[in-house]
Amino acid sequence: MECIEHRACFGGWQDVYRHASSVLGCTMSFAIYLPPQAAERRVPVLYWLSGLTCTEQNFITKAGAQRYAAEHGIAIVCPDTSPRGEDVADAEGYDLGKGAGFYLNATREPWARHYRMHDYVVHELPALVEAQFPVTGERAISGHSMGGHGALVCALRNPGRYRSVSAFSPIVAPSQVPWGEKAFGAYLGADHAAWKQWDACELLGGAAEKLPLLVDQGADDEFLELQLRPQLLQAAAAAAGHPLTLRMHPGYDHSYYFIASFIGEHLAHHAAALRGQAGVPRG
């Protein structure tokens, strides 16, 4: 593991590391913010999953989350959004292949060899982080758009692994929208039965743990009606009796200006859960 960026930020350190991933079979970069408290004790970790086209850089440069992480004493780990490298399969378009791993384990070629972002994000990366940095085993997870989908799916598939989960503008029902249909068709094949285990709306019914979901959505998001469709999550949560706080924000779009505006409330939500308090967000 090699440190490739090391920058003071809000009294802590915003670092970027490069390492060999055995799960993905390639070299990966991830970012980690260590708050000032990490100089003296182990701190819990929020995993942030970014959206289509992003790398580990977008969130750390644009979201302004370090201020809140420093206030609450939480580390933030940001993985890349897909496997990387010249021998990794790719496709035309920003919504399949590199930058578009969808946080699942692909089963179809040419994707199955490298595209195992679920296992990387849920298992390999936390094991590395927990072995190498001053962090506890307490984890929270959040993300944006494709990464919001990833956060919800990682939490729903892995009961007990996260103390809290939240999402900005998530793709809540990938099986029913164009982004998800294209990606799932390629990564998982045509059989829609295999898609259900990677779809938050499908997973809600069988969730073994009723971890409350906090979802913020811009009401003027340009992808709202075609790709995001939060009302499907609302219906699925109601049917499953799963606690969901869905907040619609008039005027806000899909950009990082939206994330920046509300990331402080998400950090507070995760901090409350990581402290062992009831992590119920305000409605």
Added chain:
Amino acid sequence: MECIEHRACFGGWQDVYRHASSVLGCTMSFAIYLPPQAAERRVPVLYWLSGLTCTEQNFITKAGAQRYAAEHGIAIVCPDTSPRGEDVADAEGYDLGKGAGFYLNATREPWARHYRMHDYVVHELPALVEAQFPVTGERAISGHSMGGHGALVCALRNPGRYRSVSAFSPIVAPSQVPWGEKAFGAYLGADHAAWKQWDACELLGGAAEKLPLLVDQGADDEFLELQLRPQLLQAAAAAAGHPLTLRMHPGYDHSYYFIASFIGEHLAHHAAALRGQAGVPRG
């Protein structure tokens, strides 16, 4: 004037406009953050001047300043760093020509025709902003690196025009460092007498107004010793009896992670001055 970006952010709006500049003889873009208070009353304006290679985008995407601007009810206007367009002179290297206007009025060809960033930033842009947006005539100014130089020089050359001034990692003595020597030699010619009116350390002795200077500098800034040399500003301020708060921050570098970490304190400093309070920063 044409609005090319309009995004909700911390209850206000982060907009970008394009307009024809008569001072610069080209089309320019600038960003303006309008805090929520601007929906109900006129608000004062902080002008932010960015550093080498930047456009109007860097500060608005990376500094996280909108949160504080929304708290204090201050608009933030970010101009570009040079004239732009195909017929605007340019040079090899990132430190001369486009992206490197140094906030002065050039007198030498091929630069003199378009490179009049001082007059644009101090006069034309504020006149436009004050005519078109819900703002008062109260102004503050700040910036980073080349833009920190610009903020100090604009304030020192124009007594009474700004209520407060601050800078991050400014080029305090361009006449004495490589970045400034290259730019001033090209824009102003070889005669160093002409350089003095664009050099903060030189201007301090004759300043008609003792506006307190707030300067933050990373102690691990990679440009500290060669290009920035804050001790020259400290000596010039002492000799002139000019109030200066220079804060050195161990560990911090030249990046936006440094700006983000302390921009909240600068907004508070400017807010105090714009409210008519003594704008004396903590030491």
